Structure formats: structure tokens, C-alpha cells
Amino acid sequence: MKKVYGIVGHPVAKSLSPVMHNAAFKKEGIDAEYVLFDIDPDDPDNLANFCYETDLNNIAGFSVTMPYKEEMMVYMDHYDPLAKIVGSVNTVANEDSKLVGYNTDATGAIEALREKIDIKERKILILGAGGAARAIAYSLKEFGAEVYVYNRTKEKARALAMEFELEVIDFDKIPVGKFEIVINATPIGSPPNTEESLLHAEHLKGVYVVMDIITYPMKTQLLKEAEKAGAEIITGERMLLHQACGQFEIWFGKIAPIKEMELALYQELERRK
Ligand code: NAP
Numbered sequence: 241m242k243k244v245y246g247i248v249g250h251p252v253a254k255s256l257s258p259v260m261h262n263a264a265f266k267k268e269g270i271d272a273e274y275v276l277f278d279i280d281p282d283d284p285d286n287l288a289n290f291c292y293e294t295d296l297n298n299i300a301g302f303s304v305t306m307p308y309k310e311e312m313m314v315y316m317d318h319y320d321p322l323a324k325i326v327g328s329v330n331t332v333a334n335e336d337s338k339l340v341g342y343n344t345d346a347t348g349a350i351e352a353l354r355e356k357i358d359i360k361e362r363k364i365l366i367l368g369a370g371g372a373a374r375a376i377a378y379s380l381k382e383f384g385a386e387v388y389v390y391n392r393t394k395e396k397a398r399a400l401a402m403e404f405e406l407e408v409i410d411f412d413k414i415p416v417g418k419f420e421i422v423i424n425a426t427p428i429g430s431p432p433n434t435e436e437s438l439l440h441a442e443h444l445k446g447v448y449v450v451m452d453i454i455t456y457p458m459k460t461q462l463l464k465e466a467e468k469a470g471a472e473i474i475t476g477e478r479m480l481l482h483q484a485c486g487q488f489e490i491w492f493g494k495i496a497p498i499k500e501m502e503l504a505l506y507q508e509l510e511r512r513k
Contacts, residue, residue, distance in 0.1 A: 241298060242271050242272060242273060242298075243270075243271065243272040243273075243298060243299075243300040244272065244273060244275065244297065244298050244299045244300065245261060245272055245273070245274045245275075245299070245300060245301050245302060245303075245491065246258075246274055246275040246276060246277045246299070246302050246303070247274075247276060247277060247302060247303040247304070247305060248277045248279055248287075248290065248302050248303070248304050248305070248308055248312075248332075249277075249278070249279070249304065249305035249306055249307070249308060250278055250279055250280060250281050250306075250307065250308075251278060252276045252277070252278045252305065253276065253278065254456075255276060255305065256455065256477070256480060256505060256508055256509070257274065257303050257305075257480075257484060258274045258275065258276065259504045259505060259507070259508040260480075260481065260484045260501040260504055260505050261274035261484065261487070261488065261501075262274050262504070263497075263500045263501050263503070263504035264484075264488050264496055264497050264500060264501050266500070267497040267500040268492070268494075268497060270492065272300065277290065277302065279308070281307060281308075287308060287311060287312070287315070288315065291312075291315035291339060294334050294339065295334070295337050299334060300333075300334050300491065301331070301332060301333045301334055301487075301490075301491045302331075302332050303330060303331055303332075303484075303487055304329055304330050304331065304332060305330070309328040309329060309330055309371050310327060310328045310371060312328075312329040312332065312341060313327065313328065313329055313341060315339060316329060316332070316339050316340065316341035317338040317339050317340065318338060318339075318340045318341070319340070319341040319342075320340065320341065320342040320343065322342070322343050322346060322375075322378075322379075323341045323342050323343040325378055326343050326345075326346060326371075326374050326375040326378050327371075327374065328343060328345075328371045328374070328375065329341035329342065329343060330342070330343055330344055330345050330483065330487075331343065331344050331486070331487045331490055331491075333490055333491055342486075342487075342490050343375055344482075344483040344484075344486030344487050344490070345371075345372055345375045345376070345479070345483050346375035346376060346378060346379035347379065347482065347483070347486050348479045348480070348481075348482035348483025348484075348485075348486055349372075349375070349376045349379065349423070349451075349453065349479045349482075349483075350376075350379050350380070350383060351478075351479075351482035351485075352451065352474055352478035352479040352481075352482050353421070353423075353449070353451060353474065355474070355478060356449050356472055356474055357420075357421065357448060357449045357472075359380060359383045359384070359385050359421075360383060360384040360385065361384055361385065361386065362385050362386065362420045362421050363385075363386045363388070363418060363419050363420050363421070364380055364385045364386065364387050364388065364419065364420065364421040364422070364423065365388045365389075365390065365409060365414075365418075365419040365421070365422045365423070366380075366387060366388070366389045366390070366406075366423050366425055367390050367391075367422070367423065367424045367425060367426050367428075367438050367439070368389075368390075368391055368424070368425035368426035369389055369391035369393070369396040369397045369399075369400045370396075370425065370426070372425045372453055373389065373391075373400070373423075373425035373426075374400060376423060376425055376453075377389060377400060377404050377406055378404055381404055381405065381406070385421075386407075387404070387406045387407075388406060388407045388408070388409045388419065389401055389406050389407070389408055389409065390408070390409045390410075390411055390414065390438075391408075392426075394408070411438075414439070414443055416442070416443060416445055416446070417445060417446040419446075419447055420446075420447065420448050420449070421447065421448060421449045421450075421451070422439065422444065422447050422449075422450045422451070422466075422471075423450075423451045423452075423453065424438065424450075424451070424452040424453060424454065424460070424462050425453055426438065427454065428462075429452060429454050429457075429460035429461050429462050430454045430456060430457075430460070431456070434457055434460070434461065435461055436461060437460065437461035437462040437464075437465050438462065439462060439465060440465050441465045441466075441468035441469040442469075443465075444465060444466050444468075444469035444471055445469055447466065447469065447471045448471060448472060449471060449472045449473070449474060450462065450463060450466035450471045450472075450473055450474070451473070451474035451476075451478075451479075452473075452474070452475065452476055453476045453479050454476045455475075455476040455477050455480055456476075458475045458476070458477060458509065459473070459475060460476075463475065477505060477506075477509065480505070481498070481501060481502055481505055484496070484501060485498050485501060488501075
């Protein structure tokens with residue numbers, strides 16, 4: 241019987257995950273399909289019911305996106321240690337009717353960065369202290385980076401900094417020339433505020449690489465500012481691709497066909513232009 245995989249979130253209509261995973265299934269000859277599970281957050285029972293009915297619906301695994309990455313933890317029978325540490329799940333595997341939660345956002349971001357730069361001992365500023373920032377901050381520390389965090393809500397930045405031994409940066413005192421890598425893990429720059437950027441070229445002098453994890457638009461205002469400052473840029477779909485490869489590897493226990501997934505992703509992005 242054909243297995244079902246998909247993405248749980250709201251809204252998910254524009255998700256790029258189906259094209260990547262369906263391309264991987266095709267390449268590997270896996271009899272499965274990857275679909276959209278749009279779960280209305282207005283009724284709190286919806287997510288619980290979805291999780292309880294996975295076997296009934298032949299669901300072998302699913303990705304999790306906003307707004308459910310943290311809430312999903314409650315419905316897991318087990319978690320992978322990384323998901324537990326970062327407190328959010330973006331990947332669920334139905335393993336013998338037990339739901340096991342994983343987090344591939346962290347490794348996805350690291351892989352995207354490592355395509356351009358070595359991380360060890362780099363001074364890295366993360367903008368944001370939400371779910372994605374948390375996963376990225378933890379993994380960067382694991383890779384030996386010196387991590388700094390700025391967040392609109394200071395208490396959240398402080399709590400994150402205490403937990404993972406980071407340093408908090410005040411926005412009005414962002415030291416120019418200190419950081420080698422800057423990562424935006426806030427939604428600033430995504431619709432409807434595509435003209436906005438937390439940092440401008442003058443803040444980014446001396447930065448080698450700026451990564452924005454927003455996937456639309458591909459070149460955010462922050463990345464335009466980074467180019468003006470002479471930095472290399474990493475667009476958000478690189479993290480998306482690598483986190484999807486991590487999901488495939490969890491579900492199927494083998495290396496993801498990254499070339500096919502990448503091709504499908506860029507074809508879809510081109511089609512949507
Ligand atoms: P989240 O948990 O809701 O965190 C959002 C963060 O952004 C918080 O730190 C929040 O600050 C900050 N923020 C939100 N609006 C802001 C504003 N107007 N001004 C200043 N700061 C603001 O979200 P998330 O899951 O971490 O996701 C963050 C972004 O990353 C989203 O755009 C998401 O689509 C993207 N993402 C991309 C990938 C990928 O694969 N490329 C993966 C995961 C997430 P406060 O604490 O002050 O509220």
C-alpha cells in the first residue's frame with residue numbers, strides 16, 4: 241500500500257517541501273506520496289486528532305512547519321536528543337506506531353553555511369531567538385562557533401544566551417567589524433514587509449557571509465544590503481534543501497538524492513517567478 245508523507249502546518253499551500261520529497265521518492269523508486277496537511281489552528285483538537293490518526297491514515301512520517309513545531313513535542317512518544325534540546329520538532333517518523341520527533345532545521349542551517357564557509361571559531365551573530373534561531377544557535381555552538389544573539393524581546397535573548405552560553409547584543413550597540421557571519425532567523429524581510437531589513441550595509445562591513453533563512457523572497461533586503469557591503473550571501477532555500485535531505489535520511493535510513501531534490505526545488509522556484 242502506498243505510504244503517505246506530508247507537511248503539517250498552517251498555511252502550507254505554498255510549501256516547497258512536496259516537490260523536493262516527491263522528486264526523491266521518484267528517484268529512489270519509493271512507493272509513497274508527499275502531500276499537504278493544512279491544520280486549522282482555530283480548533284486546538286485538530287493537531288491532536290491528526291497525530292492520533294496517523295496509522296489510520298497510513299501516514300509514515302511528516303514534516304512540521306509553523307505554527308506547530310513547538311506544540312508538536314507534546315504528541316511525540318519519543319524525541320531525538322537534538323529535538324529535545326532545541327525544544328521543537330520539524331520531522332516526525334511513525335516508527336511501529338510510535339511517533340518519534342526529530343529536528344533537521346539545525347543541521348540544515350549548518351550544511352547551508354558550510355557550503356560557503358567553515359564555522360569553527362567564527363564569530364556569528366544570530367538575529368532572532370525563536371524556534372529556528374534556537375536550533376541554529378545550539379548547533380553552531382556544537383561546531384565550535386562563538387555565537388552572539390540579538391532579539392526584539394530581550395528576555396528571550398537572555399534566556400537563550402544563558403541556556404547555550406551565548407552573548408546578547410543590544411541593537412543600538414551592534415559592533416561593526418566584530419562578526420564574520422550574520423544569520424537572520426526572524427521573518428523580517430518576508431511578505432508583507434519585503435523592503436525591511438534589521439541591518440543595513442553600514443552594519444555589515446567586514447562580515448564575510450550573511451545567511452537569511454527566509455525562503456521568499458529569495459534575495460531579501462538584508463541580502464541586498466550584504467551584497468552592498470561586499471559580503472557573500474546564502475539564500476534561505478539552501479537551508480530548506482538540506483533540512484529536507486535530513487528528513488529523507490530519517491525516514492528511509494539512506495542518503496538523500498540531493499541532486500534530484502535540488503533540481504526539483506529550483507525548477508519550482510523558477511516556475512513561481
Ligand atoms: P518564531 O519561533 O516565531 O520566531 C520568530 C523570531 O523573529 C522571534 O525571535 C521574534 O522576536 C522575531 N521577530 C518576529 N517579528 C519581528 C519583528 N517585527 N521585529 C523584530 N523581530 C521579530 O519563528 P521561527 O520558526 O524561528 O522562524 C523564523 C523565520 O525563519 C520564519 O520566517 C520562517 O519561515 C523561517 N524558517 C526558514 C527555514 C528554512 O528552512 N529556510 C526553517 C525554519 C524557519 P520576539 O521574540 O521579539 O517575538
